[in-house]
Amino acid sequence: MAQGCPPPPSYNESVKGCPNPPSRRNSYGAPSGPSRALSQLPASSSKLNLGEDPVHMTCPYCHQVIVSVTSPEIGCFAYALSASLCLIGCWPCAFLPCCISDLLDVTHTCPKCKRFLDTFKRGGL
Numbered sequence: 001m002a003q004g005c006p007p008p009p010s011y012n013e014s015v016k017g018c019p020n021p022p023s024r025r026n027s028y029g030a031p032s033g034p035s036r037a038l039s040q041l042p043a044s045s046s047k048l049n050l051g052e053d054p055v056h057m058t059c060p061y062c063h064q065v066i067v068s069v070t071s072p073e074i075g076c077f078a079y080a081l082s083a084s085l086c087l088i089g090c091w092p093c094a095f096l097p098c099c100i101s102d103l104l105d106v107t108h109t110c111p112k113c114k115r116f117l118d119t120f121k122r123g124g125l
Helices: 074-087
Strands: 056-058 064-069 069-073 104-111 116-120
Touching: none
Parallel strands: none
Antiparallel strands: 056 064, 069 104, 104 116
């Protein structure tokens, strides 16, 4: 450093006159920095995109190697087909989309910790 020059001011001295000094909080008011929530999925794998068949994987919650348990559920696609059948006058057949397994959504759960993993939705709805 050149002789005769004073050292720069400290951080506290430089923000002394600021009405709102910078803080270590994010825009939501929570402290910034790394935090861990063990009950939530990691942000990088929040959507697993599992298909309609059981999947051999590691559960993101209990970290056990599992084969996911699948269960069919009536989803938006089956309801939309039922409504369409009613609109075109085939109301006696409106229940059929809810009975055909290839038209139902598929929910994946972990057999060890029983946590929800993903839902495979039919028809992009």
